[in-house]
Amino acid sequence: MSTDTTSSPVVERAERDETRPTGLSALDLLEAEAIHIIREVVAEFERPVLLFSGGKDSVLVLHLATKAFAPGRVPFPVLHVDTGHNFPEVIAFRDETVRRLGLTLEVARVQDYIDDGRLAERPDGTRNPLQTQPLLDAIALGRHDAVFGGARRDEDKARAKERIISLRDEFGQWDPRNQRPELWSLYNGRHLPGQHVRAFPISNWTELDVWSYIEREGIPLPPLYFAHERDVFRRDGMWRAVGEVSQPRPDEQVERRVVRYRTVGDMSCTGAVESDAADAASVVAEVARSTITERGATRADDRISEAAMEDRKKDGYF
Structure with a gap:
């Protein structure tokens, strides 16, 4: 009995599947x-x-x-x-x-x-x-x-x-x-x-991936995800926004800086990052260069303990 499988429908289908471009990114x-x-x-x-x-x-x-x-x-x-x-x-x-x-x-x-x-x-x-x-x-x-x-x-x-x-x-x-x-x-x-x-x-x-998809789909977001001027003060290595529930201590100086938020949550524990990324494409480029996650960079509540x-x-x- 011949062992030649080159004409097998299963083999032919597998070969087509391997070579056919999916067109999916x-x-x-x-x-x-x-x-x-x-x-x-x-x-x-x-x-x-x-x-x-x-x-x-x-x-x-x-x-x-x-x-x-x-x-x-x-x-x-x-x-x-x-x-x-x-x-x-x-x-x-x-x-x-x-x-x-x-x-x-x-x-x-x-x-x-x-x-x-x-x-x-x-x-x-x-x-x-x-x-x-x-x-x-x-x-x-x-x-x-x-x-x-x-x-x-x-x-x-x-x-x-x-x-x-x-x-x-x-x-x-x-x-x-x-x-x-x-x-x-x-x-x-x-x-x-x-x-x-x-x-x-x-x-x-x-x-x-999230930001690349947001750019591709044109998904609207709250404006604070993009660079804007804001009154901020430095605490725990982060820029905190000045607000009703987020006030600087006597030794913390308020500055006017161009910042954006990588994540948004409780205003009292979420920090901003200095950035000039004013649109989704610029944010994609900025995130691609980052070496720390957004929560690690800007969420004080996650720094309470290693297992917070x-x-x-x-x-x-x-």
């Missing part, structure tokens, strides 16, 4: 993976919700969701845990985006928890660590069984450990030692009553 593949994840979660879960702060990563996930279900509307609400210390530009952008896309916005306010005594202000004035309980309560109130987030593995060591579909127990907590395998893009969303999952469609993206993010994630934070 790295961004195309990341986009396809993220849209697949979003559609899978919506198909498998009853009451998904998207965490939406108006920051670039949540804006990106929302943009991908609009593409996933076009020409229809996004089939789930968006949720914002409002610290009360947000940048005004970001809140304005959040509200305009919700209006433009016809979304339902759910808001959990940290200030409400402080006012009624369920939470107390921290000595350092930072409210980011106070978001966990309002988030978990909002998930329970909305009976959300899946929560989309814009976390990426390149941001932090704790986020690098997490699966794309990540189980949370009945207390909203995460166990990094008890995670499910994810092979061949198969995602296990099984959970018991009271549990839910966190879903991270852009887990495999880098900051450079992981500790908060175990408690239920995103």
